[in-house]
Amino acid sequence: MFTRSFLYDAIIYLYALSLLFYFSDVARANRSAKRMGTGLLSFVWVLQTAYLGYNLYEHLGRWVFSMFETLFLFSWVLVTVSLIMSRFFRIELVVFFVNLFGLAVLALNFFSDSNVSPMIDSWNVNDELLFIHVSLAVGSYAAYTISAIFSGMYLFLHRKLKQKSWTNTMKRLPSLEKIERYTYVSVVIGTPLLMLALALGVVWVLIEKNVNVLFDSKVINSLLVLCAYGFYLFQHHSLSMSGPKLAKWNLAAFGIVLLNFILSNVFSGFHNWQQTGVGG
Template sequence: MITKGWLIDAILYVYALSLLFIFSDLANSNRSLKRIGTGLLSFVWLLQTVYLAGNMISHRASWVFSGSETLFLFSWLLVTISLLLSRVYRIELLVFFVNVFGFAVLALNFFSSENVSPTLQSWNINDELLFVHITLAIGSYAAFTIGAVLSGMYLFLHRQLKSKRWSPAMKRLPSLEKLDQYAFISVIVGAPLLLLALALGIVWIALEGDPRLFYDPKVVNTLFVMAAYVFYIFQRRTLRLEVTKLAAWNLAAFAIVVMNLIVSNLLSDFHDWIWMG
């Protein structure tokens, strides 16, 4: 049986997945990725419409005066407008950022509503919000880790080829072109996941009602991580930087990720869930 909790989870995760594909198209100009992202976003619109229609039927004339339904209607409207913009004007960058904002509004609406039940009965709303936030963050860190390993392999293979030093290990590595391509794909998977995790983190802080948490070292350092990977993508797509320098930058960005994890345990007031004894 599909409960309201499961429907909410489906909307959030499909929304996040659609933004991942839309971002991948922005970074890599791939029509197939764009079609998948737009298709998933259309499915999000359908799920939102079903949810909205159900609330309208159950609440009848009073639904429009509810703050929760008003926020949901606003998020639904953002998705609707972005789909029209994508089809008519093809302003992909605008569509992406409008929907990041729409995703944050939707999460704020769901996780601040007393009428929303968590998927698991033993959880409360904050547990579920943190679960989605941590899931997205861990996914982004996994993608960044893979990207860093691939960039390290690229630099190793490039140095070996340049110095004409052959070894059996080199035969087991992909080509330089493939290593660079796979590293870039890892980054364009990780970056939108981290952005969405950051958006949910901001929602959680807003629900906590403590603005001091916005200045937490983990939050600030995560912004640096986001900026480092956005700059990596910018250098590759716009500046056409030399691939060896891009690989080195990717490793430097991953060093900030590692520092971010250390900061979360040593300095952060509320990101101390790693390595707890």
């Protein structure tokens, strides 16, 4: 049981990590990130194949798979297809979303099977699925906070340069180009983390069969956060928005993040930290 649980955890974490590298390549063509993402995804495929091979050996003479094994096989097919697409076609964005869906299916499969992990009885921070969800969400908010600091720094330096007002403080700041790049990298890190956190949140909702949770104010606002930063990334790539405007938009997006935190403590029905001691 311990070995199987360890294998499942390894598949989930490696799968999620590969998606982070793939998103980095999607956001800005990065061959090193793509190689890392493909390497990790290939290792996930190896682990899944080993598990399927063992299961096929166990099922010799009985050609009936359980729902768990069927969904696991479905996830394996998605990984296989995405690896083929990544190898022979330049459609990284499709590969990313295929695997984001595949990870959600795999997580739903693992955490809803009583033989793999305990079923969730409540929204409890000790639950492994919730721990991963919260960790990813906190990581994304930390990245967004750093990006907002850089944006504020960008606007300060840009205004000083425009006024031709040199100070000792300005000498200690990076160039506008570097600040803009650091801001972008922070958003690139935060956005896939939030996407993974939301995907696992949906998994929890499906396990609990509590669809009403999807209409919670915190969930809706989290989607707004994702859209706001997605728009930032789109504008950054299209170059249709100037640096100062991009910085202002990033600060506005961070304002939605702050609103999200407020909602979790005031209006959210299940993300209230003061009542439950957790948030995501």
